[in-house]
Amino acid sequence: MSETGTGIGARVKRKEDQRFITGKGNYTDDINLPKQTYAYFVRSPHAHATIKSINTAKAKKMPGVVGVFTGEDVANDKLGGLICGWMIHSKDGSPMKAGPHPVLAQGKVRYVGDHVALVVAETKELAKAAAAAVSVTYAVLPHVVDVADAMKAKAPVHDVAPDNRVFNWSIGDEAATDAAFKNAAHVTKIDLVNNRLIPNAMEPRAAIGSYDTGTESYTLYTTSQNPHVARLVISAFHGLAPEHKLRVIAPDVGGGFGSKIFIYAEEVACVWASKHIGGRPIKWTAERSESFLADAHGRDHVTHAELATDANGIITGFKVHTKAAMGAYLSTFASCVPTYLYATLLSGQYAIPNIYAEVDAIYTNTAPVDAYRGAGRPEATYVVERIVETAARELKIDPAEFRRKNFVTAFPHQTPVIMCYDAGDYAAALDKALEMSEYSSFGERKSAAAKKGKLRGIGLSAYIEACGIAPSAAIGSLGAGVGLWESAEVRVNPVGTVEILTGSHSHGQGHETTFAQLVSDRLGVDINNVSIVHGDTDKVQFGMGTYGSRSGAVGMTAISKALDKIEAKAKKVAAAVMEASADDVEFKNGTFTVKGTDKKMAFGEVALSAYVAHKFNSAEIEPGLKEGAFHDPSNFVFPAGVHICEVEIDADTGVTEVVSYTAVDDFGNIINPMIVEGQVHGGIVQGIGQALAEGCVYDKDSGQLLTGSYMDYQMPRAADVPNFKLAFTCTPCPSNPLGMKGCGEAGAIASPAAVMNAVTDALGLRDVAMPATPQTVWKAMQPMKKAAE
Amino acid sequence: MENFNYIRPAKVADAAKAMKKAKDGKFMSGGMTLLPTMKQGLASPSDIIDLSGLKNSGVKVGSKSVTIQAGTIHADVAGSKDLKKAIPGLAKLAGGIGDPHVRHKGTIGGSVANNDPAADYPSACLALGATIHTSDRKLAADKFFTGMFSTALKDTEIVTAVEFPIPKKCGYAKFPNPASLYAMVGVFVAQLADGSVRVAVTGAGAGVFRVPEMEAALSKKFAASSLDGIAVKSKNLNSDMHASAEYRAHLITVMAKRAVDAAK
Amino acid sequence: MPAITMKVNGQAVCGDVEGRTLLVEFLRDKLGLTGTHVGCDTSQCGACVVHVDGKAVKSCTTLAIACADSEVTTIEGLAKNGKLHPMQEAFREHHGLQCGFCTPGMIMSAVDLVKRNGKKLDDETIRHELEGNICRCTGYQNIVAAVKAGAANM
Numbered sequence A: 001m002s003e004t005g006t007g008i009g010a011r012v013k014r015k016e017d018q019r020f021i022t023g024k025g026n027y028t029d030d031i032n033l034p035k036q037t038y039a040y041f042v043r044s045p046h047a048h049a050t051i052k053s054i055n056t057a058k059a060k061k062m063p064g065v066v067g068v069f070t071g072e073d074v075a076n077d078k079l080g081g082l083i084c085g086w087m088i089h090s091k092d093g094s095p096m097k098a099g100p101h102p103v104l105a106q107g108k109v110r111y112v113g114d115h116v117a118l119v120v121a122e123t124k125e126l127a128k129a130a131a132a133a134v135s136v137t138y139a140v141l142p143h144v145v146d147v148a149d150a151m152k153a154k155a156p157v158h159d160v161a162p163d164n165r166v167f168n169w170s171i172g173d174e175a176a177t178d179a180a181f182k183n184a185a186h187v188t189k190i191d192l193v194n195n196r197l198i199p200n201a202m203e204p205r206a207a208i209g210s211y212d213t214g215t216e217s218y219t220l221y222t223t224s225q226n227p228h229v230a231r232l233v234i235s236a237f238h239g240l241a242p243e244h245k246l247r248v249i250a251p252d253v254g255g256g257f258g259s260k261i262f263i264y265a266e267e268v269a270c271v272w273a274s275k276h277i278g279g280r281p282i283k284w285t286a287e288r289s290e291s292f293l294a295d296a297h298g299r300d301h302v303t304h305a306e307l308a309t310d311a312n313g314i315i316t317g318f319k320v321h322t323k324a325a326m327g328a329y330l331s332t333f334a335s336c337v338p339t340y341l342y343a344t345l346l347s348g349q350y351a352i353p354n355i356y357a358e359v360d361a362i363y364t365n366t367a368p369v370d371a372y373r374g375a376g377r378p379e380a381t382y383v384v385e386r387i388v389e390t391a392a393r394e395l396k397i398d399p400a401e402f403r404r405k406n407f408v409t410a411f412p413h414q415t416p417v418i419m420c421y422d423a424g425d426y427a428a429a430l431d432k433a434l435e436m437s438e439y440s441s442f443g444e445r446k447s448a449a450a451k452k453g454k455l456r457g458i459g460l461s462a463y464i465e466a467c468g469i470a471p472s473a474a475i476g477s478l479g480a481g482v483g484l485w486e487s488a489e490v491r492v493n494p495v496g497t498v499e500i501l502t503g504s505h506s507h508g509q510g511h512e513t514t515f516a517q518l519v520s521d522r523l524g525v526d527i528n529n530v531s532i533v534h535g536d537t538d539k540v541q542f543g544m545g546t547y548g549s550r551s552g553a554v555g556m557t558a559i560s561k562a563l564d565k566i567e568a569k570a571k572k573v574a575a576a577v578m579e580a581s582a583d584d585v586e587f588k589n590g591t592f593t594v595k596g597t598d599k600k601m602a603f604g605e606v607a608l609s610a611y612v613a614h615k616f617n618s619a620e621i622e623p624g625l626k627e628g629a630f631h632d633p634s635n636f637v638f639p640a641g642v643h644i645c646e647v648e649i650d651a652d653t654g655v656t657e658v659v660s661y662t663a664v665d666d667f668g669n670i671i672n673p674m675i676v677e678g679q680v681h682g683g684i685v686q687g688i689g690q691a692l693a694e695g696c697v698y699d700k701d702s703g704q705l706l707t708g709s710y711m712d713y714q715m716p717r718a719a720d721v722p723n724f725k726l727a728f729t730c731t732p733c734p735s736n737p738l739g740m741k742g743c744g745e746a747g748a749i750a751s752p753a754a755v756m757n758a759v760t761d762a763l764g765l766r767d768v769a770m771p772a773t774p775q776t777v778w779k780a781m782q783p784m785k786k787a788a789e
Numbered sequence B: 001m002e003n004f005n006y007i008r009p010a011k012v013a014d015a016a017k018a019m020k021k022a023k024d025g026k027f028m029s030g031g032m033t034l035l036p037t038m039k040q041g042l043a044s045p046s047d048i049i050d051l052s053g054l055k056n057s058g059v060k061v062g063s064k065s066v067t068i069q070a071g072t073i074h075a076d077v078a079g080s081k082d083l084k085k086a087i088p089g090l091a092k093l094a095g096g097i098g099d100p101h102v103r104h105k106g107t108i109g110g111s112v113a114n115n116d117p118a119a120d121y122p123s124a125c126l127a128l129g130a131t132i133h134t135s136d137r138k139l140a141a142d143k144f145f146t147g148m149f150s151t152a153l154k155d156t157e158i159v160t161a162v163e164f165p166i167p168k169k170c171g172y173a174k175f176p177n178p179a180s181l182y183a184m185v186g187v188f189v190a191q192l193a194d195g196s197v198r199v200a201v202t203g204a205g206a207g208v209f210r211v212p213e214m215e216a217a218l219s220k221k222f223a224a225s226s227l228d229g230i231a232v233k234s235k236n237l238n239s240d241m242h243a244s245a246e247y248r249a250h251l252i253t254v255m256a257k258r259a260v261d262a263a264k
Numbered sequence C: 001m002p003a004i005t006m007k008v009n010g011q012a013v014c015g016d017v018e019g020r021t022l023l024v025e026f027l028r029d030k031l032g033l034t035g036t037h038v039g040c041d042t043s044q045c046g047a048c049v050v051h052v053d054g055k056a057v058k059s060c061t062t063l064a065i066a067c068a069d070s071e072v073t074t075i076e077g078l079a080k081n082g083k084l085h086p087m088q089e090a091f092r093e094h095h096g097l098q099c100g101f102c103t104p105g106m107i108m109s110a111v112d113l114v115k116r117n118g119k120k121l122d123d124e125t126i127r128h129e130l131e132g133n134i135c136r137c138t139g140y141q142n143i144v145a146a147v148k149a150g151a152a153n154m
């Protein structure tokens, strides 16, 4: 592997950048279709209410209004509701309690921003004006916005769950874990809140839905990370149209971070309503304030955890109880996030013999909560790494050494919570991170900071995550409604250029470059002669999309398999043309040669021969050079690493500054280090955002979203973060031929714990709530100051 | 945003006239407050009278005072070499408003006319004892700012300039709201030419206000240590999710000290 | 609806606007210049930054009608004669973009900040000057590197 050139391992500049840096990107809102109309949604101003009546008469008469639709229209048309695609069963065996989630509210609204009516008009302004004229009479009901109150709520969010509990799920061996605690020399206890976050991809969600009355088929342009899944759900569950009559296109997408995985009401409503206005396209682009209200949020866990250690500081047991907010409805993948994506990672990098975790998933009158960068794994890492750090402090063992003592060192390692770690070298990452961060001389920096009136702290986070989701049969047995394989098709054109059709979707990840690198590497084709086609259900046969850091490990493996087939077929063609046996044909650096002769053919010549089809018997070899493959992974992949953060806190104001940040990650083999580093940077900043800045706040009394814009929801800006020190270690992943793990979520998974361990170290406190805003830190310091006085 | 008539007069008198004629008119300078407010549907004027046609921009440094035309954008105030010499604290304040793009459009006239309780300029006006020049009269800052988003301006009255006496020294320290970048607490401290000291606080209360205890202490000795133990009572301060009244009260003292330390 | 004229990317354009038409709407909807993006409704994200008469402004908080007879430069107008602007080049070279949504605003802000601060820039100045631009993808490190390199080549 070399960092130059265009093959695997090279720092190839991104092919897609040309259009983005010149303003020629093609995002959904950039698209305008002939005779297009505009949508605006009437949303609930209440956190919880019964809809007494909806009067649309006035709005319908307003100028430019093309149609007004309510839940009644949706019901009359038998348009199915939004679904949650992962069945979770409670401890007692009962299925999760999924309340109805109609595309437009029917009878009740359950959070501020809930979609009540759709107004379609000739312009955005007219639609908005008419929406204001839709009059809805509500009877307000009591609401709950946090999990602490939800189980004793006066009015349940859904009748099916009278105590607002969606499920009470568990994993691990409770009796064995209890026994471990009985024999423990020391038990560390901690209560943690994983703050609710609002994803805020910079491109707001958007959709254009249209219906062709001639072909009786629908088209939906949408900001999706997985257009095929969207088509499947809209077809099979909403029942809009069979799949061959519904085309979903996700053009350039401006960031997703999970929030664009899900099938949302607005997109479905636009494509559905188009038929009812004679097929005219309906365009909707969320205003940012709508994104705040109605994109699926992330995290929102309240956790109690206990860690048992023996007299030697070896972890013997781990018990966790988490209350996870689901919001007002179960979003597409909501139920798997606080269960199989969370509790299965509670072993961290440690050999913990006994783990038991229980999760209560709880409805609240808030926006639905679903996967957000890391999805469950940041929450797991936060619990593990905060309690491990706390235990080390209580036991007066250096936190780095405490971790090292407990690391898993032999692989494969079966944890007590399903996962089987396949490869890793956790000590290697720890050593490298300690060295790069100059861990041993931290004391000097702390004293120097104290002289400036600053409290300096250091914090580690040794994270592990499971991504490259996921083995279909395994997740099927755990309740998943879909398989999580990926598909690819390789089309070699007669001139030797290559098109890759992939079910993965790039919304910033750089697939047009990394996938082309793989092809260039394998076929010896110039990288500029490779193009990547994705994001259109009419072009790509099927695909499961991009999330859970799966495009490399799963998506590229599918391409790799298809390339194997291309190579095999091309060898046959080359053999026929060169009059040799296929077994004697070798392929290297883009050239086919016949063993023991000087006969050779370039890849392009073979491609042409395959299409010209003059030189072989087409009864034996089919003309053409095109192959497809599906890849279903045999295991998750397990990226892991150690992040070390140093902060300085201004004792006067409570302002926390991240002054140093080191990340050492093991992503297995890396296709393009430049792109991987970018993914890590972005992830770390989202995690620093969670730790220090971002916190979604609903007002307890009114149920209103208080952090509904950038005026109140603090997004990390350039000046809020430092440059990061990055390095990689490498244990190739044994479960895919490329040896790749995933890198998209690691930064966001590792960093909150690293930052908060540093903050609590600086302050000498057990816990400070995230986000550790200046006010929060200042308040946390007050008792210390009082004591000092 | 609702539609409106758009007028861009070239003369102050015409602007006032247009306002008189309008059903529910609004002056607009940089629009950096007005347009966001209208986009949110919190204001829907019938007429926008764009004052940018008046072309009244510029910073003029005299022997005793500095006069800044109402239409001067924050970036030009921040960048004025003369002002940096005469009243460096004021230039620094302007350079810390919002972000570069906001500073390219927002004006001093718009800012003082708007009197946002979290705006920066009002603190400088009050601490330096500025005089607000309007189309009709001249008003001392103490009389001009009358409360939250309210001023002594009449409906058709236009701010034309703000005149700042040149102090011996002054300094500004701002604790921005981490999300919006507006002042959560901003303290402007000035030692005026006659030796008196004024301390004005923005962001913390319903409007900009002075702190007599701090002024008295600093008049005796202009040093941060003079403020030890002096705190504004939290009772009337703003409280929101970013900062409780107690935290704001604490920050006022911290920022006041930093402003004194920074004073030039 | 009044008709206005202005020079956009060096070309005279005219179009009908309402009083309330924002510059970004005029650019995107009337002129089809969709490189300028809208990322928020509170004038904070900077995805919409363009240059009006040589100054970087937020086109989502600027009336089109107030820009009559002005010179406007958008991301589409930065490359000259098919040659990328050094700042565009630097963003590619340093991987200063991922999803690309914030990128036009970032690049327009970057060009503006170099004009005001000179070609030799330290990280702190760049980071501070980018306070009006939010990026959710990159974590800023490569943007800062790109701006520094682009500045040096401007």
Ligand SMILES: Cc1cc2nc3c(=O)[nH]c(=O)nc-3n(C[C@H](O)[C@H](O)[C@H](O)COP(=O)(O)OP(=O)(O)OC[C@H]3O[C@@H](n4cnc5c(N)ncnc54)[C@H](O)[C@@H]3O)c2cc1C
Pocket (backbone or CB within 6 Å): B026, B027, B028, B029, B030, B031, B032, B033, B034, B035, B036, B051, B070, B096, B097, B098, B099, B102, B105, B106, B107, B108, B109, B110, B111, B113, B114, B116, B118, B119, B120, B121, B153, B157, B158, B159, B160, B180, B181, B182, B183, C042, C043, C044
């Ligand atoms: C993202 C963002 C961040 C910001 N951060 C800060 C900050 O940190 N600190 C800060 O102080 N401000 C901040 N602002 C506000 C900014 O400084 C505004 O520019 C300023 O408050 C108003 O100036 P303007 O020229 O834009 O006024 P406009 O928005 O045009 O007008 C504001 C109000 O004043 C009236 N008005 C305007 N000019 C006159 C006049 N000459 N005579 C009479 N009435 C007039 C208008 O009718 C309107 O009611 C921020 C704004 C934004 C969008």
Ligand code: FES
Pocket (backbone or CB within 6 Å): C037, C038, C039, C040, C041, C042, C043, C044, C045, C046, C047, C048, C049, C058, C059, C060, C061
């Ligand atoms: S669109 Fe966000 S600042 Fe203009």
Ligand code: FES
Pocket (backbone or CB within 6 Å): A202, A254, A255, A508, C096, C097, C098, C099, C100, C101, C102, C103, C134, C135, C136, C137, C138
């Ligand atoms: S590159 Fe995606 S928001 Fe900046």
